[in-house]
Amino acid sequence: MSIHDIIAGKKQWRTHMARVKALPPDYQIVYKEMQKYLFKVGPIGLxxxxxxxxxxxxxxxxxxxxxxxxxxxxxxxxxxxxxxxxDSRTYADAYQESISGEPGTAAK
Structure with a gap:
C-alpha cells in the first residue's frame, strides 16, 4: 500500500463521515451504533x-x-x-474457523 493509497483512503473516509454528520441526530446515533456493531462482527471487507x-x-x-x-x-x-x-464471511466466522481446527495445529 503506497502513501497515495493511504491519503486517498483518508479523503474517502472524511467524505463518508461528512455525509454522516449531515444526517439528522437520530440517524447519526443509529449509524454510529451500526458502524460499531459491524466493525465488531461484520464482513471482513467492510x-x-x-x-x-x-x-x-x-x-x-x-x-x-x-x-x-x-x-x-x-x-x-x-x-x-x-x-x-x-451472506458475507464475517470476523466471527474467521474466528470460529481458527479455533475449530485440530488441537496442536496452528492456522496459517
Missing part, C-alpha cells in the same frame, strides 16, 4: 466495501421521505445489521 456508503444512501433516502430512522430499520439495530451481512 472498510473497503460498499456496505457503509450504501447504508448512508439508504438513510438519506429515509430523511428525504420524512421517515424516522426506526421506521426504516426497526427497533433492533443488531438484527438489522445481521440481516445485512447474513
Amino acid at each position: 472498510p473497503d466495501g460498499p456496505l457503509l456508503p450504501e447504508i448512508i444512501d439508504f438513510f438519506e433516502g429515509g430523511v428525504a421521505a420524512g421517515k424516522g430512522v426506526l421506521e426504516l430499520i426497526g427497533n433492533d439495530v443488531a438484527a438489522f445489521c445481521d440481516d445485512l451481512v447474513k
Whole structure:
C-alpha cells in the first residue's frame, strides 16, 4: 500500500463521515451504533466495501421521505445489521474457523 493509497483512503473516509454528520441526530446515533456493531462482527471487507456508503444512501433516502430512522430499520439495530451481512464471511466466522481446527495445529 503506497502513501497515495493511504491519503486517498483518508479523503474517502472524511467524505463518508461528512455525509454522516449531515444526517439528522437520530440517524447519526443509529449509524454510529451500526458502524460499531459491524466493525465488531461484520464482513471482513467492510472498510473497503460498499456496505457503509450504501447504508448512508439508504438513510438519506429515509430523511428525504420524512421517515424516522426506526421506521426504516426497526427497533433492533443488531438484527438489522445481521440481516445485512447474513451472506458475507464475517470476523466471527474467521474466528470460529481458527479455533475449530485440530488441537496442536496452528492456522496459517
